[in-house]
Amino acid sequence: MSLHEILFYFLSLMALVCALGVILSRNPVKSVLFLIATFFAISGHYVLMNAQFLAVVNIIVYAGAIMVLFLFVIMLMNLNADAEPQKSRLVQFAAVLSGGALFLVMIAALKTAGIHAEESKIDSSGEIGLIHNLGQVLFKEYVLPFEVSSVLFLSAMIGAMVIGKKEEARTEA
Amino acid sequence: MPVAVQLLIAIGFVAIMMIASHLLGPKRRTSDKLINFESGIPSIGNARQPMAVKYFLVAILFVLFDVEVIFFYPYAVNFRALGTEGFYAVLMFVAFFFCGFFYIIKKGALKWED
Amino acid sequence: MKPLIASAVFGVIMMFAALSVKEKKTFTLLATLLLVLLTGVNIYELMHIMNGEIPEALFNGMLKYGSFSIWFNTLMTGIALLYVLLCGKHIEKVGQHTGEYYGLIFFILCGANLLSGYNNLLILFLGIEIISIPQYILAGSDKRNLKSSEASLKYFLMGAFSTGILLMGIALLYGAMHTFDVSQFNFMEHNVDAMSLGGIFFIMVALGFKVSAAPMHFWTPDVYDGAPTPFTAIMATIVKAAIFVAFLRLFSETFGGISQHWTLVLSIVTALTLFVGNITAVFQQSVKRMLAYSSIAQAGFMLFAVLAVNATGFKGIIIYAVAYSVATIGMFAVLMKLKDYTYDGFNGLGRKHPLLAFTATIFLLSLAGIPLTGGFFAKYFVLTAVMEQGTGMMWLVIFALLMAAISAYYYFKVLMAMYFKKGEPELAIEVTTGDRFFLGLAAAAIIVIGVAPDILLAWLKN
Numbered sequence: 001m002s003l004h005e006i007l008f009y010f011l012s013l014m015a016l017v018c019a020l021g022v023i024l025s026r027n028p029v030k031s032v033l034f035l036i037a038t039f040f041a042i043s044g045h046y047v048l049m050n051a052q053f054l055a056v057v058n059i060i061v062y063a064g065a066i067m068v069l070f071l072f073v074i075m076l077m078n079l080n081a082d083a084e085p086q087k088s089r090l091v092q093f094a095a096v097l098s099g100g101a102l103f104l105v106m107i108a109a110l111k112t113a114g115i116h117a118e119e120s121k122i123d124s125s126g127e128i129g130l131i132h133n134l135g136q137v138l139f140k141e142y143v144l145p146f147e148v149s150s151v152l153f154l155s156a157m158i159g160a161m162v163i164g165k166k167e168e169a170r171t172e173a
Numbered sequence: 174m175p176v177a178v179q180l181l182i183a184i185g186f187v188a189i190m191m192i193a194s195h196l197l198g199p200k201r202r203t204s205d206k207l208i209n210f211e212s213g214i215p216s217i218g219n220a221r222q223p224m225a226v227k228y229f230l231v232a233i234l235f236v237l238f239d240v241e242v243i244f245f246y247p248y249a250v251n252f253r254a255l256g257t258e259g260f261y262a263v264l265m266f267v268a269f270f271f272c273g274f275f276y277i278i279k280k281g282a283l284k285w286e287d
Numbered sequence: 288m289k290p291l292i293a294s295a296v297f298g299v300i301m302m303f304a305a306l307s308v309k310e311k312k313t314f315t316l317l318a319t320l321l322l323v324l325l326t327g328v329n330i331y332e333l334m335h336i337m338n339g340e341i342p343e344a345l346f347n348g349m350l351k352y353g354s355f356s357i358w359f360n361t362l363m364t365g366i367a368l369l370y371v372l373l374c375g376k377h378i379e380k381v382g383q384h385t386g387e388y389y390g391l392i393f394f395i396l397c398g399a400n401l402l403s404g405y406n407n408l409l410i411l412f413l414g415i416e417i418i419s420i421p422q423y424i425l426a427g428s429d430k431r432n433l434k435s436s437e438a439s440l441k442y443f444l445m446g447a448f449s450t451g452i453l454l455m456g457i458a459l460l461y462g463a464m465h466t467f468d469v470s471q472f473n474f475m476e477h478n479v480d481a482m483s484l485g486g487i488f489f490i491m492v493a494l495g496f497k498v499s500a501a502p503m504h505f506w507t508p509d510v511y512d513g514a515p516t517p518f519t520a521i522m523a524t525i526v527k528a529a530i531f532v533a534f535l536r537l538f539s540e541t542f543g544g545i546s547q548h549w550t551l552v553l554s555i556v557t558a559l560t561l562f563v564g565n566i567t568a569v570f571q572q573s574v575k576r577m578l579a580y581s582s583i584a585q586a587g588f589m590l591f592a593v594l595a596v597n598a599t600g601f602k603g604i605i606i607y608a609v610a611y612s613v614a615t616i617g618m619f620a621v622l623m624k625l626k627d628y629t630y631d632g633f634n635g636l637g638r639k640h641p642l643l644a645f646t647a648t649i650f651l652l653s654l655a656g657i658p659l660t661g662g663f664f665a666k667y668f669v670l671t672a673v674m675e676q677g678t679g680m681m682w683l684v685i686f687a688l689l690m691a692a693i694s695a696y697y698y699f700k701v702l703m704a705m706y707f708k709k710g711e712p713e714l715a716i717e718v719t720t721g722d723r724f725f726l727g728l729a730a731a732a733i734i735v736i737g738v739a740p741d742i743l744l745a746w747l748k749n
Contacts, residue, residue, distance in 0.1 A: 003174065003177060053246065053247070057243050060239065060243065061236070061239060061240060061243065064239075065232075065235060065236040065239050066236060068232055069229070069232050069233060069236060072228055072229045072232055073229070076226070076229065105481065105485050105488075106485070108481035108485070109459055109462075109480075109481040109482040109485040110482075111481070112480040112481045112482050131246060131247055131250050132247075132250050132251060134247050135246075135247030135248060135250050135251035135255070136251055136254065136255075138244075138247055139247070139248060139251065139255050139259045139262055139263070140255070140259075140347075141347050142347075142349075142409065143262050143346060144345075144346040144347075144349040144350065144410070145349070145407075145409045145410060145413055146244070146262065146266065147262065147265055147266060147269075148401065148410070148413050148417070149413065150265075150266050150269035150270060151269065151295050151298070151394060151397055151417055152413065152416055152417050152420065153237050153240070153241065153269075153270065153273065154269060154270075154272065154273045154298070154299070154302070154394070155298075155391060155394045155417065155420050155421050155424070156233075156237055156420060157234065157237060157273040157276065157277060158276075158302065158387050158390060158391060158421075158424065159391075159420060159421075159423065159424040160230055160233045160234060160237075160282070161230075161276075161277065161280055161282055161384075161387065162382075162384045162387050162388075162424055162428060163424060163427055163428075163430070163439075164226050164227070164229060164230040164233070164282075165230065165280065165281075165282060269295075269299070272299050272302065272303070273302075275303075276302050276303070276305075276306060279306045280306065
């Protein structure tokens with residue numbers, strides 16, 4: 001086993017364990033911390049695939065900014081009471097069944113994908129994820145989605161304003 | 174490779190030491206020891222109070238502009254190669270964002286005092 | 288292309304208007320003006336196509352506007368115009384950010400434009416997001432109302448989850464096809480496997496969620512009921528129609544070649560949607576909630592157009608979208624005039640306000656699919672579209688007819704209340720001459736579609 005493979009398995013294990021921790025831990029703050037660890041593991045995968053820019057962006061945006069938002073949301077809530085409602089047995093059973101079915105479909109999908117994995121192999125020799133190539137693709141081939149995303153950001157800004165801003169005292173009718 | 178091994182050993186050593194001291198050290202848990210320490214004064218109330226939504230507003234706007242700035246990195250690297258066409262693309266993007274920025278400032282979203 | 292830019296820019300103009308204008312009436316006026324302009328831009332674009340200009344893929348195959356997409360957009364902007372004219376007064380009443388609400392409506396139209404013209408799964412995704420995020424905001428815009436906030440949060444969480452499923456589906460399809468460009472998809476023996484089919488089903492679930500098809504419909508009643516009524520009207524009509532167009536284009540054009548793999552699942556979804564929507568609507572006490580369930584039931588009928596996988600399906604969705612949207616917006620406009628949203632609130636409306644009651648009658652008859660109204664031809668077209676595919680779907684068509692009969696029951700309950708029960712309906716707002724005129728216009732449009740549905744199809748090439 002090469003170092004590359006050892007790192008791959010280590011990061012995968014870390015991502016899986018931390019992702020399980022997110023949903024299994026009862027304390028929401030712990031969940032967020034697990035989520036941050038998951039993001040770091042995924043960033044590690046990006047680095048392994050020679051996509052350093054994505055790795056850094058992943059850490060800055062997700063592990064940095066968005067996790068702060070998550071923590072704010074958690075602090076906005078009242079967490080003193082353990083208010084998790086108990087689900088009925090039937091619902092639990094149905095959830096396990098459908099989740100298991102989904103899992104089977106995903107495994108089948110990945111298994112068939114193995115056949116032609118050779119042609120789209122992404123490893124450290126690939127250069128797709130480098131910032132130079134990314135810029136070329138983003139501003140030439142995908143320039144329209146890039147522009148359109150600004151509309152998305154604008155509506156998000158309006159949303160933050162409309163929802164988050166305190167209503168001024170109603171002076172005008 | 175030797176560096177990696179050294180790194181691994183160093184990290185492993187620290188981890189083992191911390192875990193070992195945690196497991197082997199004597200523990201006496203009394204209720205006095207477990208309460209929060211606030212300079213010897215008994216703690217009042219609960220630390221988890223709902224916080225003002227304006228922190229949240231600033232945070233969400235930060236995320237939006239953070240993402241905007243990240244889009245500049247790939248452009249900066251390819252600045253010359255993309256030429257005028259790329260410049261106009263980025264210009265339009267920034268123009269949209271500037272509209273949003275102007276709107277936010279005018280609306281007073283970043284005004285801290287009410 | 289021009290309508291897309293125009294709608295985004297008009298949204299920004301509304302945003303800036305929100306900074307400087309104080310009078311709320313001005314916003315409605317400005318929005319009306321801009322919508323007229325937008326409709327004009329759409330018609331201008333349509334003329335180019337009708338004059339024989341070959342539609343070409345724009346931006347490296349990201350967008351492709353045919354006559355269907357542009358005509359659909361023109362209709363949607365027209366309906367948005369009608370919506371603002373009918374509901375403008377009520378939008379002003381919701382909260383303090385009237386200008387922003389209109390800006391968000393323009394962004395919704397921008398998203399609808401992307402959805403009708405997309406040629407790339409990335410644009411499909413962005414279009415759905417641009418259409419969804421304003422909806423989350425509009426649903427929660429009445430901040431003093433706890434139900435509105437609950438609706439917004441519920442919609443946001445569920446919507447984000449379904450977006451995740453959509454992305455998963457797109458990722459799986461990309462893995463199978465090595466491209467996002469839907470015109471380059473070719474399904475062959477070796478790539479119709481668990482990966483591509485998994486992707487198709489993930490996308491089906493996500494789009495089914497957005498159009499509130501059962502069993503992904505659980506958010507709909509709460510969100511439609513909790514959101515401020517004027518915004519429920521746009522969420523149930525323009526947004527739903529736009530997502531249906533994306534649904535139809537993706538499944539008919541792109542996945543049409545392998546329809547044998549997904550029609551069974553989609554027909555079960557359709558049957559469930561019809562069943563749940565109609566049966567639950569019967570038991571509702573509030574007309575607003577009844578309309579929410581009825582919009583689920585109507586989505587079931589629109590799913591027939593997707594199931595058909597032929598050109599009649601495209602015609603059907605155009606007629607259905609227009610007939611359903613106009614009738615629903617009109618019905619909501621009548622509902623908003625009243626103080627009491629229960630059936631009892633309609634008691635005696637026929638005597639007190641004959642015009643309100645008469646237009647409401649036409650809207651309800653159209654929703655039920657009675658002949659001589661637009662709703663009849665809408666249902667007729669989508670059902671014949673499926674029949675053209677052979678007799679395999681016969682059971683579903685018969686089931687749909689049965690469900691249409693049930694739907695007549697709860698629509699007629701409102702009619703009964705209006706004409707045969709005595710009561711003093713209380714109006715929440717004065718009915719002006721303008722309201723009467725535009726309600727009459729909407730009712731007339733429905734009758735015209737009901738008599739001559741071909742006028743909606745004359746603009747479609749092949």
